[in-house]
Amino acid sequence: AKPIVAIVGRPNVGKSTFFNRIAGKRISIVEDKPGVTRDRIYTEAEWLNNTFTMIDTGGIEPDTQDIILSQMRRQAEIAIETADVIVFMVDGREGLTASDEDVANMLRRTKKPVLLVVNKIDTKDLPSSFYDFYQLGLGEPIPISSVNSLGLGDLLDEIIAKF
Numbered sequence: 431a432k433p434i435v436a437i438v439g440r441p442n443v444g445k446s447t448f449f450n451r452i453a454g455k456r457i458s459i460v461e462d463k464p465g466v467t468r469d470r471i472y473t474e475a476e477w478l479n480n481t482f483t484m485i486d487t488g489g490i491e492p493d494t495q496d497i498i499l500s501q502m503r504r505q506a507e508i509a510i511e512t513a514d515v516i517v518f519m520v521d522g523r524e525g526l527t528a529s530d531e532d533v534a535n536m537l538r539r540t541k542k543p544v545l546l547v548v549n550k551i552d553t554k555d556l557p558s559s560f561y562d563f564y565q566l567g568l569g570e571p572i573p574i575s576s577v578n579s580l581g582l583g584d585l586l587d588e589i590i591a592k593f
């Protein structure tokens with residue numbers, strides 16, 4: 431079976447935008463407001479002759495804080511159970527949040543490889559808040575911009591290196 435890569439993270443960090451970039455087509459719905467990704471969308475993807483299955487765990491992303499939290503925990507559980515590599519996405523414009531810390535606490539307990547990806551780094555200069563993500567204890571944060579397609583090749587290299 432092909433390796434499975436799951437994308438987790440709180441609503442609006444850009445999971446679906448990233449997923450669509452890698453899928454090369456618009457499968458997952460992207461919205462300015464949270465609440466629109468349908469549950470667990472799969473695509474086949476390929477990088478340097480490595481094929482894999484990618485899952486956008488976005489789900490029906492709700493907008494009340496306690497439901498967001500319970501849903502993020504569920505996503506993280508799904509990823510921990512089913513994925514071979516977990517992409518944990520955070521928002522480089524908003525910076526580190528309490529919800530990120532909550533999910534990180536779950537992901538730190540799995541033996542599966544977790545890549546901490548900081549999306550929305552749209553220019554080459556890293557904002558000083560980028561370094562806060564080291565506090566999550568999930569290794570070196572990887573900067574990308576899904577909108578400007580920056581850093582995606584380096585990230586894909588790191589993903590397939592974990593297979």
Ligand code: GDP
Nearest residue numbers: 441442443444445446447460461550575576577
């Ligand atoms: P999801 O809820 O995590 O699936 O996030 P979406 O993919 O739906 O994106 C939420 C919002 O963030 C949308 O308005 C996207 O256009 C925007 N977005 C996604 N990636 C980037 C990025 O790399 N840079 C910037 N500036 N905005 C982004």
Ligand code: MG
Nearest residue numbers: 445446467488
């Ligand atoms: Mg989404």
